[in-house]
Amino acid sequence: MAKPKVLIGYPVKDEIMEYVGEHCEIVPMDYSKAITYDDIYEKIDDVEGAVVLITPIDKKLLDKGRKLKVVSNITVGYNNFDIDAMKEAGVLGTHSPGILDDTVADFVMGLLISTARRITELNSFVKGGSWKKIENNHLMGLDVSGTRVGIIGMGRIGEEVARRCSLGFKMEVSYHNRSRKVEVEKEFGISYKPMDELLSESDFVILLTPLTDKTHHLMGDREFSLMKKNAILINASRGPVVDEKALIKALHEKRIAGAGLDVFEKEPIEEDNPLLQMDNVVLSPHIAAGTQRTYDDLAWNAARCMVRILEGEEPVNVIPEMRG
Amino acid sequence: MKRPKIFIANEIPKSVEEYIGQHCDYIMWDFSKRKTFQGILDHIGDVDGILEVGMKIDKNLLKHAPKLKVVSNISVGYNNYNIEDMKARGVLGTNTPGVLDNTVADLIMGLIISTGRRIVEADADTKAGNWKKGEMDKFFGKDIHHSTLGIIGMGRIGEALAKRANGFDMDIIYYNRTRKEDAEKRLGARYMEMDQVLKNADFLVVMTPLTEQTHHLIGEGELKKMKDDAFLINASRGPVVDEGALIEALQKGWIAGAGLDVYEKEPIDKNNPLLQMKNVVTLPHIGSATKKTRDEMGVVAARALVEVLEKGDSPYIVPELRKS
Numbered sequence: 001m002a003k004p005k006v007l008i009g010y011p012v013k014d015e016i017m018e019y020v021g022e023h024c025e026i027v028p029m030d031y032s033k034a035i036t037y038d039d040i041y042e043k044i045d046d047v048e049g050a051v052v053l054i055t056p057i058d059k060k061l062l063d064k065g066r067k068l069k070v071v072s073n074i075t076v077g078y079n080n081f082d083i084d085a086m087k088e089a090g091v092l093g094t095h096s097p098g099i100l101d102d103t104v105a106d107f108v109m110g111l112l113i114s115t116a117r118r119i120t121e122l123n124s125f126v127k128g129g130s131w132k133k134i135e136n137n138h139l140m141g142l143d144v145s146g147t148r149v150g151i152i153g154m155g156r157i158g159e160e161v162a163r164r165c166s167l168g169f170k171m172e173v174s175y176h177n178r179s180r181k182v183e184v185e186k187e188f189g190i191s192y193k194p195m196d197e198l199l200s201e202s203d204f205v206i207l208l209t210p211l212t213d214k215t216h217h218l219m220g221d222r223e224f225s226l227m228k229k230n231a232i233l234i235n236a237s238r239g240p241v242v243d244e245k246a247l248i249k250a251l252h253e254k255r256i257a258g259a260g261l262d263v264f265e266k267e268p269i270e271e272d273n274p275l276l277q278m279d280n281v282v283l284s285p286h287i288a289a290g291t292q293r294t295y296d297d298l299a300w301n302a303a304r305c306m307v308r309i310l311e312g313e314e315p316v317n318v319i320p321e322m323r324g
Numbered sequence: 325m326k327r328p329k330i331f332i333a334n335e336i337p338k339s340v341e342e343y344i345g346q347h348c349d350y351i352m353w354d355f356s357k358r359k360t361f362q363g364i365l366d367h368i369g370d371v372d373g374i375l376e377v378g379m380k381i382d383k384n385l386l387k388h389a390p391k392l393k394v395v396s397n398i399s400v401g402y403n404n405y406n407i408e409d410m411k412a413r414g415v416l417g418t419n420t421p422g423v424l425d426n427t428v429a430d431l432i433m434g435l436i437i438s439t440g441r442r443i444v445e446a447d448a449d450t451k452a453g454n455w456k457k458g459e460m461d462k463f464f465g466k467d468i469h470h471s472t473l474g475i476i477g478m479g480r481i482g483e484a485l486a487k488r489a490n491g492f493d494m495d496i497i498y499y500n501r502t503r504k505e506d507a508e509k510r511l512g513a514r515y516m517e518m519d520q521v522l523k524n525a526d527f528l529v530v531m532t533p534l535t536e537q538t539h540h541l542i543g544e545g546e547l548k549k550m551k552d553d554a555f556l557i558n559a560s561r562g563p564v565v566d567e568g569a570l571i572e573a574l575q576k577g578w579i580a581g582a583g584l585d586v587y588e589k590e591p592i593d594k595n596n597p598l599l600q601m602k603n604v605v606t607l608p609h610i611g612s613a614t615k616k617t618r619d620e621m622g623v624v625a626a627r628a629l630v631e632v633l634e635k636g637d638s639p640y641i642v643p644e645l646r647k648s
Binding site: 010011033034035036053102103105106107109110111113114116117118119120122123124125126127129131132133134135136137139140141142143144145146163164165166167168169170267268269271276277282283284285286287290291292293294295 | 334335355358377378426427429430431433434435437438441442443444446447448449450451453455456457458459460461462463464465466467468469470487488489490491492493590591592594599600605606607608609610613614615616617618
């Protein structure tokens with residue numbers, strides 16, 4: 001029997017390619033440059049399975065890729081999937097939950113401390129030769145330990161962040177989530193709060209919700225005006241959870257003290273985005289999950305999910321909307 | 325009774341100044357002017373106490389302050405005290421242990437994450453407009469969670485750091501002159517000989533006070549024992565690390581990077597090669613620099629000064645100068 005044709009839409013390490021190659025016929029791609037939607041569109045015709053990072057899986061692609069049975073996302077977020085179109089075409093989508101939680105939670109804490117203690121700004125200050133006297137009262141930052149942190153979205157990553165804040169930094173942790181998590185409350189001594197209360201009391205607000213119709217622009221003008229003047233916003237979920245224009249306005253008007261952002265409404269971020277000019281904002285190019293080990297684990301998961309489905313085994317890590 | 329006279333050499337909060345004013349007469353340095361040795365000598369001819377940060381207190385200075393009884397450091401480190409010279413003159417010295425532990429430990433954790441996960445580098449690159457699609461691996465970093473934290477010098481700050489590291493499930497190993505078995509139990513830290521700590525640590529944090537024994541404690545031999553993907557973090561005192569050897573280690577790839585808040589010479593020289601290195605985070609000695617902590621340190625330092633002048637004793641006198 002002929003092996004099913006598959007497409008690997010992002011470079012993965014050799015062992016993973018070998019594993020997939022044993023079970024499938026891999027469509028050759030040029031991995032020396034970044035692979036685009038168009039590259040994938042061009043080669044999708046006879047493909048039955050695809051591993052992708054954040055490539056949009058939309059009606060146009062599905063109409064051309066008539067043989068597709070499964071698309072496996074390397075990451076945990078899957079807002080690149082047009083779920084209705086995929087359901088209609090009978091294509092399963094899988095993702096990679098549970099693998100990157102610790103790595104993302106580490107990065108969230110890094111963004112939080114870097115913003116509060118002005119680490120990026122002061123590194124530039126020193127490297128740019130501006131450090132000229134020992135007196136440094138003008139370089140003071142905000143305390144992290146012992147402050148109040150509010151986490152919006154208490155999933156697996158939220159739990160890991162809560163653990164670091166509560167056990168490690170003795171922060172008073174509150175959270176807001178669609179459903180209450182009583183066990184997590186007990187384990188880490190954290191408390192549930194209504195959204196507005198959380199916003200108005202927290203020194204740090206951390207966004208960890210998935211992007212859905214309901215969370216789109218969850219943080220806007222009204223929400224920023226509720227936050228404390230010396231509070232810091234951390235976003236490592238998805239860009240559009242924040243109304244970026246409202247955030248920029250809040251930062252300009254000093255209604256909040258700063259922000260640590262790993263995600264943006266448009267990625268890569270545009271060169272004329274005012275956020276690029278702000279010293280009190282720490283920016284990173286969507287790398288919260290970015291360590292080699294975590295990326296390899298994610299890619300392994302995506303490859304295995306795809307191969308299982310193509311070989312007719314019980315599917316795993318199918319996105320919740322397509323289960324059952 | 326005649327009120328004692330104080331020279332205030334560094335900026336302190338208004339409330340602390342008022343407290344001192346209730347107990348002493350005082351003169352303060354004009355902070356719009358650059359501090360010079362001669363300028364300081366002009367102020368100390370008839371003072372009983374000095375409140376300062378990092379001012380070298382040796383016989384050279386003491387001979388110009390015949391009435392001096394006490395010097396109060398607004399810092400926990402007191403390597404600026406020449407203990408022998410102060411003993412010979414019967415001048416007491418105080419410091420501010422305890423109040424800054426959490427603030428310093430927060431920053432060290434920030435240095436660990438921002439070097440390991442390359443936050444500073446990623447922020448600078450993103451702000452320069454260099455983020456391009458499909459380059460996810462450009463800023464792949466080292467995982468913090470489940471990595472090995474090596475602490476050399478397990479004092480209060482070392483313990484505060486270990487507590488934070490527990491939140492990240494780090495494996496904690498340490499070396500100290502004396503074993504701290506209660507800390508081992510509380511924090512799950514394991515004692516090892518210095519060589520073993522050097523060889524096993526993914527993140528090596530130097531946390532010893534600066535003494536003759538710890539001067540250049542980390543030199544070429546020590547850096548060569550470290551793993552080539554390990555990071556050195558120093559937020560204690562610059563001369564604990566042989567900076568020439570560190571620069572060589574970074575240039576030759578003996579270690580992966582460094583996070584530094586302190587240097588052999590401060591402010592750092594403009595032509596120091598560390599300033600050119602992307603894998604080095606350089607901060608301007610801000611370990612304790614948050615408003616809350618600086619205010620508390622000012623309060624403790626002022627109280628210690630007044631205690632010595634009014635009662636002849638204070639719990640904040642440094643161990644080497646205590647009356648047995």
